[in-house]
Amino acid sequence: MGKEDFIRVDNISKSFGNQTVLSNLSLSIPREGIFGIMGLSGCGKTTLLNIIIGFWQPEAGTVYYNGLNIREHQRVMNQLFGFATQAGSVYPKLTVEENLRYFARLYNMKRNDITIRIGEVLNLMELEASRHVLAEELSTGMYRRLDIACSMIHNPKVLILDEPTGNLDPVLRKKLMALIKRIDDSGTKVIITSHLLGEIEKICDTLAIIHHGKILEIGSPDQLKDKYTRDQIIKIETKKKNYDVLIPILKKAGGKNIFQKDRYVYIYTRETDKILITILSYIKTKGDQLLSVEVNKPSIEEVFEAATRK
């Protein structure tokens, strides 16, 4: 285990029935910064998070927190982790304060501490005005903030947010992301999953790409981009769309990662000029017509797509 390993996941496997969700997955989460996990729906993100907090037991492998097996210290871990699920884990028929007070009690907090902590959390989440409002009467954004507040009521060391921006409009997403940043600034380690890669890229210090139950890439957004931006990405569309013939020609010309998506062909290459000449030559030879052509550095989404297509 490296010095920076805060949470380490070692070769965990998890299946549900005949379906293997995680297979020998290993991951190291550093102590500092927001850690993001990206992956397609059903790739095992939520399962991984549930195993990290000790809710589910893997068939194989171990999760360590600060070098300690979390299964062997589950009661302590329960107090150290906060978890906000995709759907939200609050009681709609309880008020904001009642929800917080109830969960605080379950986290062994004392009455005086609870009162102080509720004030702090409500202030942080900007929910003071809604203290006595039933959770079911809150707006979607407030409901989400209450869920995070409940996850933080016991002042956890690690806050895990599973798709926190799901179902939120762009404005609320932006506000929530800012809030998550503030939580991180307050000293709580944040682990977040999201399928909105553009947003996760903005706040995460480290990103892991999970696909088919395995970690494909891990690193800072810049590291990941650097890894992929040595290549440029060329996106073309031809009139005849005879890509089965074109792609082998481009591979011979130095295209590293070439694939078709919808009407376009994407080519990752470090020899952009050579590829473009080859394309023009192909068009001329075959009597085809080039409808569009773009040359870019890949975004994090493209990094993700490229990584998951490997």
Add this chain to the structure above:
Amino acid sequence: MMALFKKASSIEVKTESINQNFFVERPPINPAIKLFYTVMKNLKLLIRSKFSALIFLFGPLIIITLVALAFNTSTLFDLNIATYSSSYSPLSNSIIENLSDSQYNILKIESEEECIDAVKSSDFQVCVIFPPDMLLDNSANNIVKIYVDNSRINIANLISSQISTKVSVEASALSSDLVTQILTVLDSSNTKTVETQATITKILSSNIGAQESTSSLSSTLEGIDLSYDSLDTTELTSEINSLKTEYNVTDSDISSMTSLISSLESDYAALGAKIDTGKESITTAGTSSTSITSSLNSQESQLKEANTQLQEISETINAIAITNVASIVSPIKTTVEPISAINSYLLYILPTILVLLIMLVSLLQSASSIITEKESRAYFRNFITPTNEFLFMTGEFVSNFIILVLQTSILIAVLYYFFSDTLTGQAFALTGLCLLVIGSFFILLGMLFGYIFNTKSTVTLATISAAMIMLFFSNAILPLETLSSYTRNIVQYNPFIISELLLKKILLFGATFSGITEPLYLLLGFSFAVLVGAILARSFSKKYFNTG
């Protein structure tokens, strides 16, 4: 925020071998505090779900009040009876009149077929067919046919039993008249026999008196001495002759004297003849007296024999032990009598109603609260807190139990309103206790279903199905006697039946606590088994809980 954590850390227990900068653990708080918060949370969820609160709190009150008002009677109302006879007789009309005097509506129908059809169409509950010219004599075949709709099995037996009772009451009255007549004759004969015996006794007494008189007469007659000697005048003649010589009495005087003596001798002879005749008469009278005595002796024997026979007749009549007409007419009565002195249909059906009510409410309420909790997603957050899982189960149970206590209080209050005169305080207390035990079992069973199933619809279906199965295999719809003995042996452990038995013992038979311990402990045993099942089901449901 960090300040708070630092403040808290002063009272936190630092765990050995754990980095003290991060691994701090709050000391566990009293589980009772967590339990209190869990229960309060559950109750708030229930109360704030207004429909649930309405159903679970006021449902039992409304149901039991309606049932109590509807069934708190000992009579059947608006029973329509169709009757038919090709020829009504005074006897059949009398029976009909008797039925009319009760609460029944009677209508005479034109034909037997129409009468039976009237029952089939449910216009009438009973069709009673009387034989033509029904009367009581030795040749009469007085069979009254009663037709009921056996598909309405719950009321068919009741009605047929009641009508049979009414008809047999009428028949009994008629039989009583006949037997009364016979008994009156017998009684009269007995009286006259006794009187005759008295007369005979008098005759016997007279007879004996006559016999004694005859004997006395005979003795008297025998005692009369009528013997006499013949008259000897020789000495007298000699004396006269001597006097004649001595006193020189003339011959004429002597002749005169001799004549007188001759006259005397003649009179004497006549007297002797009369005496002889008298003697002969006395002899004849004595013979007759002997004959009379003999005859009287013979009569005395005969009278004694007659008297003995009369005595035997009288003793035979007196030896009849049962002289009560009703006892002779119906030596074995078949009237349906309640096994309890309670005079209300409500109390008879109350054990079933109460168990049904508690079963449905507790089952659905607990299953519903569990599934609501599971579907709320907040269920998940409970799992990841440092709280013993059993505490949540306990919280669920206690929350439901509090509702059960409220419901039981309402039920007991309604029962008290209707039966405060009939039931004792102990019966109310035991009923309350048993309802809590019964409700606890069904709460745990509902929790088991709640943990096993994952949606409201499936859990509702499962709980209702379970309730229906328990209901069907009980006495509530069909008697258990309709089941095979093998099935019955299994079904007797149906919690519904055990619960019903508990309440019947208390409400109908006035059982004390010692009288209900066996089914009570059995139910508690079942509750424990279901609790274990619920714990396993909860662990299983956690394993497959989906947070995504």
